[in-house]
Amino acid sequence: MKKLVFILFTFIAFTSCSIDDDSPRIEYELAEIVANDLPDEFEFGETYEITVTYILPSACHNFAGIDARREGNVGEERRTIFVSAISAIRLDDNCDDTVGGDQGTSKFTIPIDEEEDYTFKFLVGEVNGDPVYDTVVIPVTQSQS
DSSP: OOOHHHHHHHHHHHHHOOSSSSSSEEEEEEEEEEEOOOSSSSETOOOOEEEEEEESSSSTTTTEEEEEEESSSSSSTTEEEEEEEEEETTSSOOTTTTTTOOOEEEEEEEEOOSOOEEEEEEEEEEETEEEEEEEEEEEOOOOOO
C-alpha cells in the first residue's frame, strides 16, 4: 500500500510541474514624447500636474507608463527631471509592427520645492544608441500673495 501511495504521489508531483514557460514574453521600449504642457514659469511651493503626449513605436505596442525622475538628491541635479514614455510589446503576438503606433497622453506631478530653475529632459529618441532629449528650462517665481 505504501508503494502505491508513493508511486501515485510521485506521478502527481511530476505531472503537475511543467518546465515549459507559457507566460507571455514582453519587451519594453521607449515611446517618443512629442509634446508637453509645461507652464512658462513655476510658483515656488506649488505642485503641478504635467501632461505629456507620446507616440507608440508601432501598432503592436501598448502604453506602459511615464517615468519622471530627478537626477540627484541635491542642488541642480535635483532640479533636473528626466521624463520618458515606456511602451510594451508582446513578443509572441503575430502583429504587424510596421504599422505606426497610436498617440496618447499621460500625466505626472511635480512639487516645486526649490527656488532655482527646473530643467526637464524629455526623451524623444535615440541616435546611434545615445538618448536624444528635448530640454526645457522653467524658471521659478515667488508667490505674489
